[in-house]
Amino acid sequence: MVETKELNLIQKLNEASKHIGPIGKDGNNSFQKYRFQSETAIKYAVESAIREAGIRIIPQYEVINQYDKASKRGGENHFVDVMGTFTIMDGENTVVGTMPGSGQDSGEKAMAKACTSAQKYFYKQLFNITDKDEDPDADDSNPNGGYTQGTQKRQHPNPTPASKKQKDTLGKLFQAISDKAKTDLNVVATAILNKAEATSMDQLTHESANELVILATNKLTKLSEEGNKTA
Template sequence: MTDEKPKPKNYIPLAIKISNANKNIGAIAKDRNNVYQKYAFQSEAAIKAAVQRVIWENQFAIIPKFEILEREQQKTQKGGINNFVYVQGTFTITDGVETIVGTMPGAGSDTGEKAVQKACTSAQKYFYKQLFNITDKDEDPDAQDSSSSGGYVNRDNRKPVKPNTGNSQSLRNYQINYKGQMVPMYIVVKHASEGNQEAKDFANTLQGKDMDVFKQLAKEGITS
């Protein structure tokens, strides 16, 4: 959805500002490691720092809002409680003149009180990755990746590279019947990597293509 007000002279359209930010943000390095699944992943801090830099330079803002869709609790084998939360994130992109609104779902689990925050983080992180086409790695081996300190790579001076033909998006879209409902497989990977015993047990029952997708998601660090 888009909205707009009267435009000042020499106004740069919001879509072009987003496109410029998209071009300049570069690939973000995998700066964290998951000990359980033994894979590297991009942290929330690294993605937010890189995004904040380019949206500031291109003079627009992204305002998040989250709605809780569902909550549930499950007992762990040790008698504890694991909280699961599913949210819908709404993200308002605006430069004060034009406005674009996008949405992204998110899921999070925690044995404490952080399930809501994790679900919101998942939605925001994945929305940023889709909006700015943030890659897990840089195809150009001579280039320098963005860092969690807020640095980013300007792609303008890079040598042309072949487009990434990986199947990360199809992996993210792969769904399975988990706890009685169809959910993306990456949610199972996320829960298992966070130590949820039910998710671990469920993963051990996977076979064939389901197991292949689970392993590939874990290997690539795709949990959102």
């Protein structure tokens, strides 16, 4: 890795990204029959790269929704949704990003799974981590579940409406994108809401709101990187 002392934070992130590369599918879901990149493999690759670049990433999580739902086998599953906030720092400058995460379990592990999910996918998006293979998350684990790659839309019999916290987060992201892109706020909001086939945030489900948060976060990150390059 090149000397990073004279690099700014974005340049250090770019340098770290060069040394991560594709990560193979080392995990196996025997129940749903697919392989995936494990949290351990992603954390190991990211930690090694950012440590060499002189970067730390500090996570913080806020619970935005949790509920219990009866399982088909009897009993209840606990569902937790969190919004992860990740502060990236090098001792001088900081960059903050967000990523939602969801977890389910019959016990208290649901919270840990939600936090793990947020961190794992934040790392994957931040460093563009791929496995050079088709992403299993692009397919529905239930072949009759109504998830299509083209629209990335899941259909559930009784979808949970988007929470106030999710709407507030989207509102802040819309405003930040509007400010960065110097574009009218209504134009930004309409363009992003259209991705979920919605005309207002009141029409969003909990899941579609999470997907829009990821989309808007990625858009804001890209605008920030472009701004740093031209600064």
